[in-house]
Structures are given as C-alpha cells and as structure tokens.
Amino acid sequence: MNAAPADQIRLLDLQAIDSKLDQLAHRRRSLPEHAEIDKANADHTALKDLVVAAEAQKGDTARELTKAEQDVEQVRTRADRNQQRLDSGAITSPKDLENLQHEIGSLAKRQADLEEVVLEIMERQESAVSRVEELSARLEHSTVVLKEAEGRRDASFAEIDTEADKVKRDRETVATVIPADLLKVYTKLRETQGGVGAARLYQRRCEGCRTEFSITELNAIKAEPADKVVRCENCSRILVRTADSGA
Structure with a gap:
C-alpha cells in the first residue's frame, strides 16, 4: 500500500x-465511585433485607402480644364472674363453695402466669421496635451514601464525556483527510x-x-x-x- x-x-x-x-x-470505567456504588448498593440491599426481617419479627411479636393479652382478659373475666357468684351468696353448698374458691385461686395463679408472659413479650416487642427503628435509620443513611456516590460518579461522567466529545470532534477533523x-x-x-x-x-x-x-x-x-x-x-x-x- x-x-x-x-x-x-x-x-x-x-x-x-x-x-x-x-x-x-478507561478513566470512565475505572472511577473510584464505581466501587463505592457497588459497596453502597450491597449495603443498601443487605439493610433492606434486615429491615424486612425486623418488621416481620415486630409483626409476629405484636400478634403474640395481642393473643397473650386476650388470654389474660379471658382468665380475668372468668375470675371476676366467679368472684361475683361467690360474693352474691347464691351458692350455699359447702362443696360448691370450696370448688368455686379453688377455681378462683387457680385462675388467679393462671392470670399471674399469663401476665408474666405478657411482660416478657412486651420486652421483646420493645426490642423489636427499637431494632426496626435502628435498621430503618441505617437504611436511610445508606440511601444518602448511595445517592452521593452516584452524584459524584455522574459529575465525573459529565466532565469526561464533555472532554471526549471535544476529542471526537478533533478526531473527525483529522480522520476525514486521511x-x-x-x-x-x-x-x-x-x-x-x-x-x-x-x-x-x-x-x-x-x-x-x-x-x-x-x-x-x-x-x-x-x-x-x-x-x-x-x-x-x-x-x-x-x-x-x-x-x-x-x-
């Protein structure tokens, strides 16, 4: 040739x-923000999963607490009803009175046990709520970190692309005469x-x-x-x- x-x-x-x-x-592909964004995305995804799991645990605990409180209320209602029967004087049989008093005592113990369960669940519920709040705050922060990294990347992209456009115009000028x-x-x-x-x-x-x-x-x-x-x-x-x- x-x-x-x-x-x-x-x-x-x-x-x-x-x-x-x-x-x-190469500079566009190798921006440090790429690694930052990858890490921020990974952290963000992991935190979202943790928030979902924490929300689920919070919901489960709330349902468990509702059920336990209902159990306490049922026992309390029955005990109140028995106490009213006892106080009314309508029961005169010594054996029936003994059985009723025994049942009232058993219900009182059952109520105390169930109230302990309620307190334990309430503690777990409080912990679950705190966990959700903590993870949600971290997730919100990770969103900010990700957006900031993407903003820096996009600013660098714009700077590089502007320079590349100028160089491409120069290339066209040279290439057309070859x-x-x-x-x-x-x-x-x-x-x-x-x-x-x-x-x-x-x-x-x-x-x-x-x-x-x-x-x-x-x-x-x-x-x-x-x-x-x-x-x-x-x-x-x-x-x-x-x-x-x-x-």
Whole structure:
C-alpha cells in the first residue's frame, strides 16, 4: 500500500487522539465511585433485607402480644364472674363453695402466669421496635451514601464525556483527510493490536512494540519509497517514518 508521507504522519495525530479517547474511556470505567456504588448498593440491599426481617419479627411479636393479652382478659373475666357468684351468696353448698374458691385461686395463679408472659413479650416487642427503628435509620443513611456516590460518579461522567466529545470532534477533523484505504488498515490494526494501529519509527526503534532495528533492517526501510506504507515486522503496525527515524 502506498500513501502520501503527509497522510502517514497524520496517522500519528489520529493515533494520539484515539489513545486519548481510550484513556478517557478507561478513566470512565475505572472511577473510584464505581466501587463505592457497588459497596453502597450491597449495603443498601443487605439493610433492606434486615429491615424486612425486623418488621416481620415486630409483626409476629405484636400478634403474640395481642393473643397473650386476650388470654389474660379471658382468665380475668372468668375470675371476676366467679368472684361475683361467690360474693352474691347464691351458692350455699359447702362443696360448691370450696370448688368455686379453688377455681378462683387457680385462675388467679393462671392470670399471674399469663401476665408474666405478657411482660416478657412486651420486652421483646420493645426490642423489636427499637431494632426496626435502628435498621430503618441505617437504611436511610445508606440511601444518602448511595445517592452521593452516584452524584459524584455522574459529575465525573459529565466532565469526561464533555472532554471526549471535544476529542471526537478533533478526531473527525483529522480522520476525514486521511485516505479511506489507509484509514481502514489503521482501524483494523487498532482492533487487533491493543488500540495502537500506527507507531512512529524513532531512532531505529518502533514505538509501538519498542523493537530496535538493526542497521541492515533500517537500511531496507530507508530504501523503500517515501510513499510506501511500511509495517513493523515484529508487531505488524504501520511504521511511520519522520525526520527522527534514522531511515
């Protein structure tokens, strides 16, 4: 392939622009905020799960407390009813009186036991409520942390994208004056050679792969016509000759 020396040199300008775009893309992918957001998201998700579990425990305890209080009320109602029968004097049989008094005593013990259960459940309910409040506060804070990290990321995105848009406009200006066939080869090489399709031959060295050419190899390159598109035998990149090439 042949191309005017000026067009080959323009490849170096294009390569510099493309390398800049690659750097910006890498910078965009490697923002520290990405790791912050990943961690914040993980923390947020874990806290949401904990809040759901705590809310469920709070609800279970509330239902348990309601049931226990109902049990106490049932026993208290029955004891009150028995006490009223006893106080009324309607029961005259000694055996019936003894049985009723025994039942009132049993109900009193049962009520005391159930009230202890209610107190224990109330303590657990209080603990469950506190746990929900604590986790909800932490979840709210994690939301703020996540939003702040996303805000910093988006601000960095905007800054990088603005710079990238300018560099892309510069690229278009340079690329439009490079012959299509030369640009096609350069583009294909960029895809296969780690983003570098053209490299300067500088003082006997390929700046793409850092290979240093022997005097014989350099003389062979020097013997090629100025418009000959030379390729590095080591890395296959387009080797652009300049006044500092030594060839």
